[in-house]
Amino acid sequence: MSIRIQKTFEGLFALEEIRGLFRESLPTGFDAGEEQAFQEKVARLKAIVADLEAGTGTPHVTKIAGTLDIRSREEESINIHPIQAAGRLTTEARKAIISYGDGYSTCDACRKPFRLDKISRPGIAEFHADLAKWLNMDQARVVPGARRGFQAVAGTFVEKGDSVIVSALAHYTEFLAVENAGGVVKEVPLDNRNIVTAEATAQKIEDVKAETGKLPVLVMIDHFDYQFANEHEIAGIGKVAHQYDIPFLYNGAYTVGVQPVDGKKIGADFVVGSGHKSMASVAPSGVLAIRDEWVPKALRTTAMVGDLTKRKFGIKEVEMLGCTLMGGTLLSMMASFPTVKERVKHWDEHVKRSNYFIGRLLKINGSKVLSEYPRNHTLTKVDTTGSFDTVAKTHKRRGFYFSDELSSRGIVGEFAGATRTWKLNTYGLADRQIRYLADMFSEIAEKYQIPVQA
Amino acid sequence: MSIRIQKTFEGLFALEEIRGLFRESLPTGFDAGEEQAFQEKVARLKAIVADLEAGTGTPHVTKIAGTLDIRSREEESINIHPIQAAGRLTTEARKAIISYGDGYSTCDACRKPFRLDKISRPGIAEFHADLAKWLNMDQARVVPGARRGFQAVAGTFVEKGDSVIVSALAHYTEFLAVENAGGVVKEVPLDNRNIVTAEATAQKIEDVKAETGKLPVLVMIDHFDYQFANEHEIAGIGKVAHQYDIPFLYNGAYTVGVQPVDGKKIGADFVVGSGHKSMASVAPSGVLAIRDEWVPKALRTTAMVGDLTKRKFGIKEVEMLGCTLMGGTLLSMMASFPTVKERVKHWDEHVKRSNYFIGRLLKINGSKVLSEYPRNHTLTKVDTTGSFDTVAKTHKRRGFYFSDELSSRGIVGEFAGATRTWKLNTYGLADRQIRYLADMFSEIAEKYQIPVQA
Numbered sequence: 001m002s003i004r005i006q007k008t009f010e011g012l013f014a015l016e017e018i019r020g021l022f023r024e025s026l027p028t029g030f031d032a033g034e035e036q037a038f039q040e041k042v043a044r045l046k047a048i049v050a051d052l053e054a055g056t057g058t059p060h061v062t063k064i065a066g067t068l069d070i071r072s073r074e075e076e077s078i079n080i081h082p083i084q085a086a087g088r089l090t091t092e093a094r095k096a097i098i099s100y101g102d103g104y105s106t107c108d109a110c111r112k113p114f115r116l117d118k119i120s121r122p123g124i125a126e127f128h129a130d131l132a133k134w135l136n137m138d139q140a141r142v143v144p145g146a147r148r149g150f151q152a153v154a155g156t157f158v159e160k161g162d163s164v165i166v167s168a169l170a171h172y173t174e175f176l177a178v179e180n181a182g183g184v185v186k187e188v189p190l191d192n193r194n195i196v197t198a199e200a201t202a203q204k205i206e207d208v209k210a211e212t213g214k215l216p217v218l219v220m221i222d223h224f225d226y227q228f229a230n231e232h233e234i235a236g237i238g239k240v241a242h243q244y245d246i247p248f249l250y251n252g253a254y255t256v257g258v259q260p261v262d263g264k265k266i267g268a269d270f271v272v273g274s275g276h277k278s279m280a281s282v283a284p285s286g287v288l289a290i291r292d293e294w295v296p297k298a299l300r301t302t303a304m305v306g307d308l309t310k311r312k313f314g315i316k317e318v319e320m321l322g323c324t325l326m327g328g329t330l331l332s333m334m335a336s337f338p339t340v341k342e343r344v345k346h347w348d349e350h351v352k353r354s355n356y357f358i359g360r361l362l363k364i365n366g367s368k369v370l371s372e373y374p375r376n377h378t379l380t381k382v383d384t385t386g387s388f389d390t391v392a393k394t395h396k397r398r399g400f401y402f403s404d405e406l407s408s409r410g411i412v413g414e415f416a417g418a419t420r421t422w423k424l425n426t427y428g429l430a431d432r433q434i435r436y437l438a439d440m441f442s443e444i445a446e447k448y449q450i451p452v453q454a
Numbered sequence: 455m456s457i458r459i460q461k462t463f464e465g466l467f468a469l470e471e472i473r474g475l476f477r478e479s480l481p482t483g484f485d486a487g488e489e490q491a492f493q494e495k496v497a498r499l500k501a502i503v504a505d506l507e508a509g510t511g512t513p514h515v516t517k518i519a520g521t522l523d524i525r526s527r528e529e530e531s532i533n534i535h536p537i538q539a540a541g542r543l544t545t546e547a548r549k550a551i552i553s554y555g556d557g558y559s560t561c562d563a564c565r566k567p568f569r570l571d572k573i574s575r576p577g578i579a580e581f582h583a584d585l586a587k588w589l590n591m592d593q594a595r596v597v598p599g600a601r602r603g604f605q606a607v608a609g610t611f612v613e614k615g616d617s618v619i620v621s622a623l624a625h626y627t628e629f630l631a632v633e634n635a636g637g638v639v640k641e642v643p644l645d646n647r648n649i650v651t652a653e654a655t656a657q658k659i660e661d662v663k664a665e666t667g668k669l670p671v672l673v674m675i676d677h678f679d680y681q682f683a684n685e686h687e688i689a690g691i692g693k694v695a696h697q698y699d700i701p702f703l704y705n706g707a708y709t710v711g712v713q714p715v716d717g718k719k720i721g722a723d724f725v726v727g728s729g730h731k732s733m734a735s736v737a738p739s740g741v742l743a744i745r746d747e748w749v750p751k752a753l754r755t756t757a758m759v760g761d762l763t764k765r766k767f768g769i770k771e772v773e774m775l776g777c778t779l780m781g782g783t784l785l786s787m788m789a790s791f792p793t794v795k796e797r798v799k800h801w802d803e804h805v806k807r808s809n810y811f812i813g814r815l816l817k818i819n820g821s822k823v824l825s826e827y828p829r830n831h832t833l834t835k836v837d838t839t840g841s842f843d844t845v846a847k848t849h850k851r852r853g854f855y856f857s858d859e860l861s862s863r864g865i866v867g868e869f870a871g872a873t874r875t876w877k878l879n880t881y882g883l884a885d886r887q888i889r890y891l892a893d894m895f896s897e898i899a900e901k902y903q904i905p906v907q908a
Contacts, residue, residue: 016466019545027863027890053500084559086557088477089555091474093519145780168762176772176776187760282555318634329737412562430478436480436482
């Protein structure tokens with residue numbers, strides 16, 4: 001780790017230790033012993049800051065809680081990990097979790113009716129309203145990951161043996177959500193471009209009806225899938241679902257938070273997004289946005305009455321299990337939200353950079369792109385069997401030579417050892433970072449005599 | 455906010471901004487413009503540290519992301535909030551979320567078989583094994599809050615119309631978990647001390663059997679309830695459940711992480727704990743520990759096969775929906791764990807302090823304790839109708855006078871405005887903090903001429 005990055009972490013940790021002193025003291029202030037401990041810790045902090053400024057010194061802290069390494073890959077490197085790129089915290093989110101990390105930190109001013117989305121200090125109620133509006137839906141709830149959004153919707157509609165339409169590229173969490181609700185997935189086939197079309201979806205609905213004698217109870221399709229990040233015919237699919245009167249869940253795990261999403265335009269009954277995947281938030285977090293029509297069903301409040309006490313917990317929503325994200329997860333979403341709202345407007349620039357990088361990769365002889373091309377997304381599946389893998393075949397480190405070469409250039413997040421088909425995500429990189437990334441791929445190719453077109 | 459606490463936050467935030475510079479730069483280091491920005495930010499940091507040291511200066515940062523207040527109540531005050539006390543982060547947990555706050559930060563070294571609890575860097579697999587052993591159970595999984603543990607177990611055992619035994623003091627999330635699975639709660643009555651006994655549980659099982667013709671499918675009881683934090687006959691209840699061959703879920707939301715819990719001694723088939731309530735962790739987090747006997751059922755892996763692609767996601771667990779806490783939530787649990795393991799050994803000291811405070815409160819004329827007394831827990835329901843509420847009756851601020859008096863003495867976390875029956879939790883306070891707390895209650899009483907016994 002660069003010494004300046006090391007000292008940045010040490011400074012943060014020293015301040016957390018100072019913070020610990022305040023937590024242990026009386027509200028009346030420090031006693032003499034605490035004041036001394038405080039001054040000692042401040043002296044240490046000053047030495048750290050001096051090293052930070054000068055770029056000097058040696059690492060003093062290398063572990064957290066005695067066992068955890070400091071994770072500095074976002075500071076040290078360009079990270080092209082397929083699922084990490086858009087979940088990196090904003091600076092404001094990092095400040096928010098410093099301030100709101102403690103357990104139930106959202107609950108300081110929780111008042112009747114005692115539900116997370118009704119809290120106004122901090123502005124959680126307002127955030128919920130903003131989220132719904134931003135997605136052009138009627139209501140929004142935060143959930144512990146997109147998968148918990150799928151679960152809530154599947155739990156609402158799916159009875160034992162019911163069919164749910166998913167894509168042939170559906171994420172495993174959609175399978176699990178349907179299975180958990182007792183349903184069966186029915187996959188829509190891809191066309192020859194690996195796209196899920198509206199037509200194929202309509203045909204699949206017909207097939208299911210013919211086969212089972214019943215219509216599917218839910219259509220749940222990813223706008224961009226996790227494998228190729230190809231763009232599927234989501235608005236057309238929404239239309240088809242409505243023609244059959246089947247509720248439509250739009251899986252925006254790879255869109256909500258990086259590109260504009262207009263739920264009503266898409267025809268979505270439910271929009272699900274992922275906080276830790278695409279909204280610069282702490283895991284597990286996500287959003288479930290709903291049209292008013294479905295609120296009484298999907299956000300139904302509890303009807304359970306204690307047989308003995310006759311207790312009722314009237315306003316608590318069954319599928320949410322009451323409150324969902326009662327601390328740092330939610331506050332990180334809220335703190336990132338202004339940035340997220342702004343960044344989706346610049347999605348085209350991120351796609352352009354993605355295409356620039358893939359274009360450069362394709363100039364490396366033998367490289368292919370397995371995703372649709374030109375790209376409509378920053379996540380891409382590439383095939384370097386004909387390029388970088390030709391070296392791996394005879395290299396003593398096998399495919400790991402490629403990881404070594406990347407990491408020595410400050411690039412991380414590739415699947416270590418993989419040189420055939422693998423995925424990368426360039427989301428969030430600036431122009432010069434993209435150029436650097438492309439240059440480094442070319443440099444590695446040239447080092448191993450893989451021809452690179454000019 | 456005290457200026458030193460203010461400057462501590464400003465220092466942390468300034469370092470996060472410096473960290474942002476590293477994130478935006480190339481792996482090759484800063485260019486001239488970045489170096490200048492860096493030096494400017496370091497200069498600002500140095501000024502903050504100088505103010506921190508001297509206790510001088512004025513607040514420069516008051517909002518995060520333009521809207522969120524800095525939450526400093528743990529630094530400023532003694533916080534007796536009923537559900538926040540044991541969820542406060544340890545210093546190591548705060549360091550961990552600084553380092554691991556980013557989205558999918560746990561996934562850097564995820565390899566086959568691609569499941570959270572199998573990851574060895576950071577030591578997530580080892581943590582899972584440690585958690586299970588610590589609770590004297592066979593397997594453990596982390597979950598997004600205790601409620602998600604209830605949901606997983608209810609989802610496993612409960613079919614439509616099935617009965618689940620809960621306590622007459624059951625938490626609302628148990629109601630919701632049962633309702634969500636299609637079941638019906640059946641409450642065990644309290645005895646005249648507000649305790650759930652083994653005998654009453656056996657009787658309730660018999661009653662349900664007589665009434666419905668079927669045995670309940672699950673017994674789910676809180677060791678300490680959320681209302682009074684009375685201690686219920688948990689080991690006896692475990693025994694009763696086993697006599698009827700009904701699986702027994704031990705709800706340790708108020709025990710796991712603050713007092714020793716021995717799952718097998720209790721006779722628990724499932725132990726559920728809460729990270730943000732009692733394990734000094736970021737919300738939502740928790741643990742579900744399981745006996746081997748139930749693993750094939752409750753942690754069943756997916757059996758769903760894509761009808762078209764024949765895809766299977768074999769190792770993913772249906773009730774967990776695959777991975778659960780993929781970032782800062784889990785890392786905060788892990789970083790707090792060494793402290794948590796140690797602190798449970800000192801539970802008796804925390805109970806002793808709780809009794810000291812309640813004893814002092816009872817010396818204030820007219821005060822009562824509604825929880826069992828002497829206390830076996832740090833969470834207590836008190837009744838100050840005969841003491842502090844007598845003032846509220848005529849005070850122009852009504853019950854809020856009491857909040858005002860407390861907060862002016864650096865005490866927060868009471869239910870604002872409540873002067874009749876309310877709850878408080880003294881967990882984590884040191885001797886002198888407890889004495890201070892008791893002294894301040896006496897001082898307020900005396901100020902309003904409420905007699906205080908010597």
